[in-house]
Each structure stands twice: as structure tokens, then as C-alpha cells.
Amino acid sequence: MARSVRRKLRQIERARVRTVEERTQQILDERTERLAARRDAADAQTEAFHRVLLCGAGRELFGLPIDAVAEVLPPQNCMPAPDGPPALFGLFGRSGRLVSVIDLGLALGLEQASPDHENHHFVLLRREHPQVALRVERAHAVADVLPLMGEEAASFRNDAVTGYGKVRSGDADREETLSLLDLEGLLRPFLPTASVPGV
Structure with missing residues (x-):
């Protein structure tokens, strides 16, 4: 047992x-x-997160898709474009080709924050026909941006703005909100009206 x-x-x-x-x-x-x-x-x-080039225009911050950006250039001497829309800032030559320069702020209907043209940057886009550069008040940096969803992303200003986002930052108190741009939507009103050969 x-x-x-x-x-x-x-x-x-x-x-x-x-x-x-x-x-x-x-x-x-x-x-x-x-x-x-x-x-x-x-x-x-x-x-x-979206990787964008942060650009300032008219006291606002915008994000250009980084894969659409070829190069950031200092201000170039431009020839005026006759009979062009106000946002068509002018033309300059690069590697034997004409590049159309569109002022980002004017294209979006914004007032310029600074009349000082010497500090502006030209953002050359990855386009062949026609070649285009955006004139911005400042190209700040490349950054990761988290798109906003829901009510925060509602009521876009125009067709060129596809959404809004916040710059990824370690400091939550310093997060900046910016507009995310659709470059084709931005350029569409300007490219068909260009009548200068080579533009």
C-alpha cells in the first residue's frame, strides 16, 4: 500500500x-x-512614412516626393517666358536643353514670404519632356513624413495637394505639419499652355 x-x-x-x-x-x-x-x-x-524633400513656399511647408527630385540647384539666371502664366518664372539652359521654371508659391496661389530672390532654390524634377524646375523659397532637407488620416487630412486646398503629414521627429512637441504635393497635378495647368519651343 x-x-x-x-x-x-x-x-x-x-x-x-x-x-x-x-x-x-x-x-x-x-x-x-x-x-x-x-x-x-x-x-x-x-x-x-513617405520620404520627401521639405520645401518652403509662402510661409508654408511642402513635401515633394524624393523619387521625383533630380537635384537641388542654387538660383539660376532665367529668361522671361513671353505670354506665360505668372507662375512660369522663366527659362534657363542646362546641358543644352531649356528648363521651365515654375514658382511653387505662385502655382499654389500663395504670397511670397520673402522678396529676397538670392536665397531661393531651384528643384530640378526627374522629367524629360519638358524639363521642369520648381522655384522654392527654401529647400530645407530630406525627411520622413507620416501622412495624416481621417479628419486631419480633409479639405484639401487644391488638386496639387494630395494630403497632409507630420515630419518624423524625436520631439513630439516640435512636429511640423506640411502639405504633400502631387507634382503631376501641380504641373498640369502650366505645361500645355507653354508655347516657347523646347519647353
């Missing part, structure tokens, strides 16, 4: 040990799943 009781006690003890081991393994598995889910969420958030 005592032997069978000891045997049952050993079996209970083995079952208890196995249960603790199984519980430990279950806890480790759950932690692994939570960490993997957190990493997936972080990856998804990183993918949600």
Missing part, C-alpha cells in the same frame, strides 16, 4: 514538474509572439 502511494506521489510530482515546464514554455512562446507583433507593427509604421 505504501509503495503504491509513493508511486502515485512520484507520478503527481512528475506531472506537476511537466506542467511547470509547459507553462514556462507557453509564457516564452507568448512573449515571442508579442515581440514579433511589435516588430511587425514598427515595420508597418516605417513603411507608412
